[in-house]
Amino acid sequence: MKKMWIIFIIFLISCESKEKVTGLVDYATEPVIEDILLAKRIYDGMPQGIADYFYRGDTVNLWILWEESRDTHEITSLWFTPSGNLEDSLTLRIVVGKHLITIFSKPMAMYSDTGEWEIAVFSDGDFKASVIFYLDE
Numbered sequence: 001m002k003k004m005w006i007i008f009i010i011f012l013i014s015c016e017s018k019e020k021v022t023g024l025v026d027y028a029t030e031p032v033i034e035d036i037l038l039a040k041r042i043y044d045g046m047p048q049g050i051a052d053y054f055y056r057g058d059t060v061n062l063w064i065l066w067e068e069s070r071d072t073h074e075i076t077s078l079w080f081t082p083s084g085n086l087e088d089s090l091t092l093r094i095v096v097g098k099h100l101i102t103i104f105s106k107p108m109a110m111y112s113d114t115g116e117w118e119i120a121v122f123s124d125g126d127f128k129a130s131v132i133f134y135l136d137e
Contacts, residue, residue, distance in 0.1 A: 031073050031094065031123050035065040038133050042103055052133045056112055060133060062104040062119055066094065076122045077104040082115030082135075108135055 039047030039061045040054070047063040054060050062077055072095050079088040090104045104119075114137055120130045 031069040032067040034067045055136050056110045059107045064102045066100045073123050075102050078120045080118045081113045
């Protein structure tokens with residue numbers, strides 16, 4: 001009987017994988033967007049004048065509320081013109097916290113392209129969300 005146990009243990013040891021498993025995501029550490037919106041102004045960290053329609057000369061404020069995260073993350077917003085060209089890239093680092101808010105503000109020049117703009121949001125290079133706004137003269 002003792003010999004059977006030894007053979008069984010040797011079998012289990014030989015079956016153990018020596019390779020590291022990669023590509024797994026610990027979702028408890030990944031930042032999750034709780035709310036995302038555009039606003040004309042930010043007052044005391046809160047959006048004022050929530051909108052998706054802006055004019056040249058306005059400042060577009062992208063306000064994002066994140067759920068709790070356990071790590072530090074790099075949040076990037078990519079701003080695309082109506083023709084699909086990358087106009088701007090803004091990056092912030094967020095640190096551990098509950099209900100953390102990030103705000104990206106972009107003044108729209110008087111010569112900015114009018115039409116439908118898109119803002120794509122990434123966390124550590126992973127796509128999280130995109131929002132659309134319209135810019136008029």
